[in-house]
Amino acid sequence: MRIHFIGIGGIGISALAKFMAGDGHLISGSDIKQSEITDELALKYGAKITIPHHADAVEGADMVIHSAAVRKNNPEYIRAKELAISLYSRKEALGFILNEKRVYAVGGAHGKSTTSAMLAELLPDTNALIGAICKTFRSNVRVALGDRVVFEADESDASFLNSNPYMAIVTNVEPEHMEYYEYDTKRFYDAYRQFLSKASVRVLNGEDPFISSLDMPSIRLYPSRDITDLEYVLIDGEPHTRFCLKEFGSFDVFGLGEHIALDASLAILAALHEGESLEAVRENLKNYKGIKKRFDIIENGDDFAVIDDYGHHPTEIKATMDALKTYADMRGFSKIRAIWQPHKYSRTMDNLAGFIDCFDGVDELVILPIWAAGEVEVPIDLKGAFSHYDLTMAKRVTKEGGRVKVLNSQEEVVKEFGNGLVVAFGAGDITYQIRGQK
Secondary structure, three states: OEEEEEOOOOHHHHHHHHHHHHOOOEEEEEOOOOOHHHHHHHHHHOOEEEOOOOHHHHOOOOEEEEOOOOOOOOHHHHHHHHOOOEEEEHHHHHHHHOOOOEEEEEEOOOOHHHHHHHHHHHOOOOEEEEEEEEOOOOEEEEOOOOOEEEEEOOOOOOHHHHOOEEEEEEOOOOOOOOOOOOOOHHHHHHHHHHHHHHOOEEEEEOOOHHHHOOOOOOEEEOHHHHEEEEEEEEEOOEEEEEEEEOOOOEEEEEOOOHHHHHHHHHHHHHHHHOOOOHHHHHHHHOOOOOEOOOOEEEEEOOOEEEEEEOOOOHHHHHHHHHHHHHHHHHHOOOOEEEEEOOEOHHHHHHOHHHHHHHOOOOOEEEEOOOEOOOOOOOOOOHHHHOOOOOEEEOOEEEEEOOEEEEEOOOOOEEEEEOOEEEEEEOOOOHHHHOOOOO
16 A cells, blocks of 8 residues: 555654555655654655645555644645545554554553663564664664564553553553543553553563552562662663563663663563573673663763753653763763753643652753643743752753853853763753754
8 A cells, every 4th residue: 555644754653654664565754844754764765755744745645644743634634534545543543553463562651662672672573663763773663574563552642552462561650641631540540451451461560559559460570679789880881780680690781770670671571471582682682772862872972971861751850860870970970960851831830840859969950941742832930940950041952062052042152061961851852952953
């Protein structure tokens, strides 16, 4: 078939497009702007990309799949309706794309991208669809022979219910994306119950409060007792976590923190259940090199390092902050500066107290304007809320000549960082700002 994707530049829908191209279909797509993802789709997958959206782009398509961000007034959506082309949301499309597959679905509020990428290394002959760029295969998709698929399962719109999980791996369950669930925690937890009930095999973090309340047969990890001898080491200059898991011995994995050991342990238990040998698992875990925008070291000098991190929830930021403090000590850095681009007004308001606390330990904090992600602007006094920090409110940042520059709304440089450790947090365009690409 020829399949057209509206909003093809998104990390989730681009994964579906690449996967369907690998399955032999012809793909095309559109988005509001060009990006690394749209360039890769055009060059590597032969996709015809339309920038911006245009009604003619759907002409000749057998099927149209659109991202959750696409509204019904989109010209391509309207034209597809007029032409009676089969039209599906990404969530709906998962139902038939994954229907005949053996799916290893990785869910959870935090760590699911990392755990998915680790599991893809431990099950090397599987397809993989991940909500981030895996540095090993330099993409969010790996195409392989056979019907096994490592899949990052998303709870943000309950689309994980359409993922046909053979195995469900869950890192943690914390209320998030509550605007979708209309702030109904029962509805949120019921979605997780349904997701887990669909799986034949479950590999779960047994110390998560919600998971511990479930009476479902499962392989359970109890991190406080099952993960021991945790230490942090530099291997070829890169940060790694070393730990022992149950009776299986010692493992090394890229990244720092207890959460990294937890994610790796869940992936290990899943792979061992699927018949992978212990030594193969131990060696294959070393192939994991991280994922883009998760503790992503983009500048690594003797006295200066810059890290890009996708953390956009207090729990995620706190876990990364703990790892950063360890990394700063290992590298001999005396200062940690954090740059935060809040993501969504709703998330910022819902979790403001957590955000205020999670930056504890930074020497300086820079806050950028909230990345709206399509939401209506709501006034939030971030300057007042974070006044006890050494705070700079700024318009944007950039990186030039090995230095991070902080700019105000008049495009004047108000601060420069050229030593110590600088970390950028957020799920918006800060990843391009901190790389000097915007």
